[in-house]
Amino acid sequence: MLHLLNLLAAIALLVWGTHNVRTGMLRVFGERLRSVLQASLRQRLAAVAAGFGVTSLVQSGTATCLILASFVGKGLVPAGAALAAMLGADLGSAAMAVVFSLDLSWWSPLLLFTGVVLFVSRQASAAGRVGRVLIGLGLITLALQLIAQATQPMMASPALRTLLAALPAELTLDIAVGAALTVLTYSSLAIVLLVAALAEQGLLPGSAALGFVIGANLGSALLALLATRAAPPAERRLPAGNLVFKLGGALVAAALLPLLQPLLAQAWPDAGTRVVAFHLVFNAALVLVFIGFTGPVGRLVEQLLPDAPPQRGDRPRHLDPSALATPSLAIACAAREALHQADLVETMVRGIVPVLRDNDLALAARLRRMDDAVDELYVAIKFYLTQISQESLSERESRRWTDIVSFTIEMEQIGDAVERALQDIEDRKIRKQRRLSAAGMAEICDLHERLLGNLRLAMSVFLDGDLDGAQRLLQEKARFRDLERHYAARHLGRLRENTASSVETSSLHLDLLSELKRINSHLCSVAYPILESAGALADTRIRPAAAAAAAEQPAR
Incomplete structure (x- = not known):
């Protein structure tokens, strides 16, 4: 029971660390991130690069999606250009998962110490806000170490091994669970890192771990769609178009997974590395395949979600x-x-x-x-x-x-x-x-x-x-x-x-x-x-x- 509580606490610390990094980055770069995105959406490749860079900073593709959705809703950019940026945003989130999966154990105490000193001594300044980001990064690396430590004793339990062996090898169920966990934790990055840690410890079979990754990608698209459910139709176009890309990628990946598993195992023998590598390859493939379809899909969602009729002049218009x-x-x-x-x-x-x-x-x-x-x-x-x-x-x-x-x-x-x-x-x-x-x-x-x-x-x-x-x-x-x-x-x-x-x-x-x-x-x-x-x-x-x-x- 104690090992399970330790695992749950480590997972909570991982989610909290990603939240701290996201909010800290928004405080440091919030307005400038919006300016960078808005200025870079005129060309598709520049939009992909801008989405990649912004999401690498804020550690949240959902936050980037909401910023871009507001631009689309206000008519500042077409949906197709924003979809190109979202492809880059998802690739940026996957790249950060690769970075955090590396052995950064020596970084954790350094990041936490430096972050706490900056935050406590200069809390109201820009240095204090940078300290908050460093604390979040330190918590993420510390949480990954704690997850590994908590799962080692659990792996020695014969009862747990028997339970895992009895679980049905159902890819659809794995995808659904991965999507649900992402929506609940508000972070696909946290779920992918968690799945990688569990797979490395042998608590998740390889096929289930990859199914969870596909589900985490679907969950991130669903999360943005749920966050904009009360917004005007124009602002829901980007999350809807992004979900179309993720659904298409998920269907293809699920169909090819039996063929991909041996290739992935050969390229990355370590189970944890294989998970984050698959996450990166999945999103890189989405960029390569769908970058040419951002325009047509943008026009499709504009037809499916036409502009709402004008509101009464005395009602709130802009409180999104x-x-x-x-x-x-x-x-x-x-x-x-x-x-x-x-x-x-x-x-x-x-x-x-x-x-x-x-x-x-x-x-x-x-x-x-x-x-x-x-x-x-x-x-x-x-x-x-x-x-x-x-x-x-x-x-x-x-x-x-x-x-x-x-x-x-x-x-x-x-x-x-x-x-x-x-x-x-x-x-x-x-x-x-x-x-x-x-x-x-x-x-x-x-x-x-x-x-x-x-x-x-x-x-x-x-x-x-x-x-x-x-x-x-x-x-x-x-x-x-x-x-x-x-x-x-x-x-x-x-x-x-x-x-x-x-x-x-x-x-x-x-x-x-x-x-x-x-x-x-x-x-x-x-x-x-x-x-x-x-x-x-x-x-x-x-x-x-x-x-x-x-x-x-x-x-x-």
Whole structure:
């Protein structure tokens, strides 16, 4: 029983090690990996090379598949080009299995020691994230040693040998079990390494081990398909096309396995080496055979999975659940949805003046209903962001995560402010059949036009984090505040002159000026995180002399 527990613990350590390497690499290279993939998909061979390189780094063909699927879903690349990259990704995963199958026992203590020192001493830096990757690599090599040690006593058990001999030699069952284990552990690399270790110790017959490898390859394709099951049809095309390649390869490999086994045994007498070599040969054959069919298969899956009909404009469009496994991609999805929310807010803000000028109750009601959609998007974006693994985010991505949350909060509060303003216009002007003075209407229109300009600037600053834009936005806040005060003073002047329309709508006029200023303040808040990270914010706006006088005031 103790040996079985040791084996299970070693398997868990192997899975955890591959998870650590994957998340660590995504934190170090996440955004750059996306850029490399996107830039390399124009030619088939370059796409294969890019897929190979990226997957060799992140130790996960599934993660690469999800990144590529998002590109296909957004129309950035055709499905055929992404399928070529996926062939390279699967080959990269197989190559890493070969590397880890080598005798790396002396690497394990070195990797663990170096990784822990880097991670503990410089956890928040890039060196700390590299340390996390080294810890994962050390755990993988250590787990493989522990699996070998745990299986040696088990092999001496006559009961276990009798049980293994009694197992049916059913290739279909072996493939199914290999696929199921891959889906459960979320890692074909871990399963192939485990099968190689068990085969080397004699716990798995040669034919069963090779069947498990075929199943692990099928399982990796199924895993990506399951991860994108809730995604739009366009994003499911790549996993579906990859599954077509894997199914074709699995059928051919299963049919030829009786002929291949003697050749493999002759080329690689060691059972463990034979397993990882077969895994590499299988994926290399897929590249050679199917590289010429990526275009036709891409067009086939496009026909089988046509684009979904357009969604309602007020529903979440970009919160892709399948992207959550790749944090850098999920952050990009959340940012796009935040801009969608801002588009709805812009429509609401733009409608204030038409409602005020034309007494349009129908437009006012429609705009106020849009606030519910803005609130729903805020809740959806916030929930989506909470599902992103914080440990997989780089420092820059963590800041972006915070910026997105702050931006959506500001947009939600602007929506509430617009709804209040529209309700005031309905209750205190339209239904009471009052009108603003010509001068008062001109003042509100001027502030409103400035507000729309600041809204567009705030969206631009949020999108690209431009420091100059953030500084201009904060300067606009001061100008807007001064202008609001100026217009309020002019309105009071008209009251002293007993202008009838100004007297009737005085309270509404001042409240609208105040509401527009409040909305502008929410917009300008977008600039603060950018200015703060650049060290461009002062501690206080109060002049030093005034601050000193204020500090002395209580003592007098």
